[in-house]
Amino acid sequence: MANGARGLDRFRAVxxxxxxxxxxxxxxxxxxxxxxxxxxGSGETLLRGTWERLEPLCGADRIMVVTGRAHRDAVERQxxxxxxxxxxLEAEPRDSSVAIGLAAAILRRRDPxxxxxxxxxxxxxxxxxxxxxxxxxAVAAADAGYIATIGIRPTEPAVGFGxxxxxxxxxxxxxxxxxLVERFVEKPDRETAERYLAEGGYLWNAGMFIARxxxxxxxxxxxxxxxxxxxEELAEAWDDxxxxxxxxxxxxxxxxxxxxxYSVAEPAAAAGRxxxxxxxxxxxxxxxxxxxxxLISQGRTDLAILGENARVLADASTGIVVSQSGRIIxxxxxxxxxxxxxPDALLVTTSADAQRVKSVxxxxxxxxxxxxx
Amino acid sequence: MANGARGLDRFRAVxxxxxxxxxxxxxxxxxxxxxxxxxxGSGETLLRGTWERLEPLCGADRIMVVTGRAHRDAVERQxxxxxxxxxxLEAEPRDSSVAIGLAAAILRRRDPxxxxxxxxxxxxxxxxxxxxxxxxxAVAAADAGYIATIGIRPTEPAVGFGxxxxxxxxxxxxxxxxxLVERFVEKPDRETAERYLAEGGYLWNAGMFIARxxxxxxxxxxxxxxxxxxxEELAEAWDDxxxxxxxxxxxxxxxxxxxxxYSVAEPAAAAGRxxxxxxxxxxxxxxxxxxxxxLISQGRTDLAILGENARVLADASTGIVVSQSGRIIxxxxxxxxxxxxxPDALLVTTSADAQRVKSVxxxxxxxxxxxxx
Numbered sequence: 001m002a003n004g005a006r007g008l009d010r011f012r013a014v015x016x017x018x019x020x021x022x023x024x025x026x027x028x029x030x031x032x033x034x035x036x037x038x039x040x041g042s043g044e045t046l047l048r049g050t051w052e053r054l055e056p057l058c059g060a061d062r063i064m065v066v067t068g069r070a071h072r073d074a075v076e077r078q079x080x081x082x083x084x085x086x087x088x089l090e091a092e093p094r095d096s097s098v099a100i101g102l103a104a105a106i107l108r109r110r111d112p113x114x115x116x117x118x119x120x121x122x123x124x125x126x127x128x129x130x131x132x133x134x135x136x137x138a139v140a141a142a143d144a145g146y147i148a149t150i151g152i153r154p155t156e157p158a159v160g161f162g163x164x165x166x167x168x169x170x171x172x173x174x175x176x177x178x179x180l181v182e183r184f185v186e187k188p189d190r191e192t193a194e195r196y197l198a199e200g201g202y203l204w205n206a207g208m209f210i211a212r213x214x215x216x217x218x219x220x221x222x223x224x225x226x227x228x229x230x231x232e233e234l235a236e237a238w239d240d241x242x243x244x245x246x247x248x249x250x251x252x253x254x255x256x257x258x259x260x261x262y263s264v265a266e267p268a269a270a271a272g273r274x275x276x277x278x279x280x281x282x283x284x285x286x287x288x289x290x291x292x293x294x295l296i297s298q299g300r301t302d303l304a305i306l307g308e309n310a311r312v313l314a315d316a317s318t319g320i321v322v323s324q325s326g327r328i329i330x331x332x333x334x335x336x337x338x339x340x341x342x343p344d345a346l347l348v349t350t351s352a353d354a355q356r357v358k359s360v361x362x363x364x365x366x367x368x369x370x371x372x373x
Numbered sequence: 374m375a376n377g378a379r380g381l382d383r384f385r386a387v388x389x390x391x392x393x394x395x396x397x398x399x400x401x402x403x404x405x406x407x408x409x410x411x412x413x414g415s416g417e418t419l420l421r422g423t424w425e426r427l428e429p430l431c432g433a434d435r436i437m438v439v440t441g442r443a444h445r446d447a448v449e450r451q452x453x454x455x456x457x458x459x460x461x462l463e464a465e466p467r468d469s470s471v472a473i474g475l476a477a478a479i480l481r482r483r484d485p486x487x488x489x490x491x492x493x494x495x496x497x498x499x500x501x502x503x504x505x506x507x508x509x510x511a512v513a514a515a516d517a518g519y520i521a522t523i524g525i526r527p528t529e530p531a532v533g534f535g536x537x538x539x540x541x542x543x544x545x546x547x548x549x550x551x552x553l554v555e556r557f558v559e560k561p562d563r564e565t566a567e568r569y570l571a572e573g574g575y576l577w578n579a580g581m582f583i584a585r586x587x588x589x590x591x592x593x594x595x596x597x598x599x600x601x602x603x604x605e606e607l608a609e610a611w612d613d614x615x616x617x618x619x620x621x622x623x624x625x626x627x628x629x630x631x632x633x634x635y636s637v638a639e640p641a642a643a644a645g646r647x648x649x650x651x652x653x654x655x656x657x658x659x660x661x662x663x664x665x666x667x668l669i670s671q672g673r674t675d676l677a678i679l680g681e682n683a684r685v686l687a688d689a690s691t692g693i694v695v696s697q698s699g700r701i702i703x704x705x706x707x708x709x710x711x712x713x714x715x716p717d718a719l720l721v722t723t724s725a726d727a728q729r730v731k732s733v734x735x736x737x738x739x740x741x742x743x744x745x746x
Contacts, residue, residue: 026703313736315729328718328745330399330733333726337707339719345701346714348721353706356688360703363686372701 006174007143026345105235126282140174151203157193293320379547380516390494399718478608499655513547524576530566666693
């Protein structure tokens with residue numbers, strides 16, 4: 001699709017596959033993070049879904065995955081098409097500036113004109129065609145020198161997402177919907193979110209960034225010169241098997257942990273270099289079990305069930321059951337309940353409390369019961 | 374204790390140990406019925422607790438247990454003092470008239486003057502001394518020719534128990550508190566229960582019956598002559614190893630299933646032959662998980678936890694967790710919750726819905742998933 005679209009022949013997708021998803025414990029674990037789960041009942045993992053969404057845009061050879069060493073095997077099982085040069089293994093997690101910045105630095109050395117787009121491995125997107133059309137515009141904006149992001153048109157006053165305040169329209173060839181980002185807004189309270197929805201001019205921040213690799217790295221250097229230098233030192237050694245290991249040993253420990261939102265996106269917005277393309281497709285970062293319930297139930301009010309061979313017996317109950325243990329699960333008279341049943345850990349909470357699941361993970365860490373994390 | 378009390382030298386205790394306790398599924402099962410569980414965290418099963426309450430009254434040699442063949446080993450493990458003549462194995466469950474009536478018929482043949490008292494294997498009693506003092510009075514009333522029952526003085530407007538309406542006081546030597554039972558009342562609604570509590574003159578029906586064996590059997594014969602004849606046919610053969618088996622094969626299939634409340638207690642009350650001794654001790658038939666939560670929490674509003682080695686992590690949650698699986702159980706923001714976690718089945722309900730658990734058992738039966746029942 002979209003062959004001949006501006007810049008698309010130089011486009012490479014980067015999938016940072018990191019983050020455990022603590023608010024999805026006990027389903028998501030250190031050794032089975034969120035992106036390795038099927039959270040929608042589609043039959044494929046979020047990682048695989050991300051791959052299949054991107055592959056028609058750039059081909060399998062141009063998708064890079066950045067993940068932890070521990071997940072290499074699982075990732076390769078999910079993505080048999082993934083080629084060795086396109087898998088970047090992190091020695092230890094160092095947040096998104098490193099994951100995306102290192103990919104940018106490596107790809108820039110392979111192709112100085114590369115345009116990269118980073119797309120989280122653990123988000124859910126409804127309409128893949130609409131997604132790709134939006135990315136095509138973002139690539140055009142990137143080709144014009146902008147750092148581009150994709151903002152999702154809100155369909156409800158969500159309080160779980162950050163927002164983007166849209167600024168002036170841009171006149172970019174191949175990106176008719178592009179506008180400047182005026183500013184980023186932190187997750188709002190309900191009242192503010194309702195105002196955003198009513199006023200218009202606000203989009204959900206989906207954390208997707210598309211830019212020429214050199215533009216992205218220059219923007220990073222403006223704010224974090226040492227980090228950019230460190231990433232270049234790694235990238236210079238990366239494609240030489242004799243040099244990569246020593247470089248990782250030398251550089252990785254000192255890499256700064258910072259989200260790309262702070263190191264690149266916000267400074268770029270402040271400098272008038274951040275473009276946004278509004279996307280009109282369903283999107284969710286699947287932050288907690290309430291999101292999963294909503295995704296699966298599609299607005300129906302009954303009980304959502306996730307898990308192969310789930311054996312659930314429910315009487316006058318609503319919410320979500322995630323079944324991984326194979327046991328009989330019986331619910332009687334529980335409303336908006338969240339039950340996550342795994343072989344070694346059980347969680348019972350409510351949709352309203354789903355965001356607080358992280359507190360359990362923190363308590364388990366404190367008490368040393370890390371075997372179930 | 375109470376040696377020399379009227380009739381006590383002829384007193385024999387009968388413990389019917391039957392009934393699965395469907396409303397306590399998935400804790401109680403066909404192969405692990407309620408009486409084989411520790412439901413109070415005391416460290417001993419309800420059956421063992423019942424035995425230890427009765428043993429000081431009549432000695433280990435005079436306690437008979439009536440149970441199913443499948444439970445023989447488990448019962449003997451719980452009660453190593455139980456002697457062989459004192460274990461009556463039912464070919465199949467035939468309700469309480471058979472369980473208690475057969476014990477009465479067997480014991481009458483061994484001692485024509487026997488006074489028997491039947492006490493369920495799966496109730497919880499708070500003050501064993503007060504219980505025994507009450508039984509001593511009931512035995513005296515039985516010696517005077519009454520069928521005696523023990524009624525518990527209500528401490529709250531319970532809707533889960535039947536009630537006894539107390540009639541005229543009796544003048545029985547050794548049973549100063551004895552009165553006639555005016556009538557039995559089915560489980561009331563809340564308003565009626567509150568009126569009973571305010572008016573006084575009502576006791577909880579604890580289903581304990583104390584009578585001379587011959588008096589009890591004669592009362593049964595008045596209402597159910599065939600059943601009494603069947604039980605005598607069994608009893609006549611019982612103590613002869615060559616005759617017992619054939620008699621069971623011959624008679625058991627035709628035994629009528631009827632609760633002793635209907636075959637003996639109500640007719641006796643109507644005939645002015647049923648005495649009641651009020652008991653002022655804590656008592657519960659532990660009918661559902663809400664009862665267990667109340668028993669364990671002793672009125673505190675936090676989370677009750679039952680189960681050896683339970684590993685529960687709770688945040689802003691109340692109710693009860695029964696842990697049998699050894700798994701980590703995490704609760705976040707769930708109130709009055711009931712979580713019962715066993716190796717092959719999980720139940721999540723609320724205190725208010727605890728009575729409805731039987732519906733799950735019925736549904737499992739209907740769907741053929743009897744392996745977890």
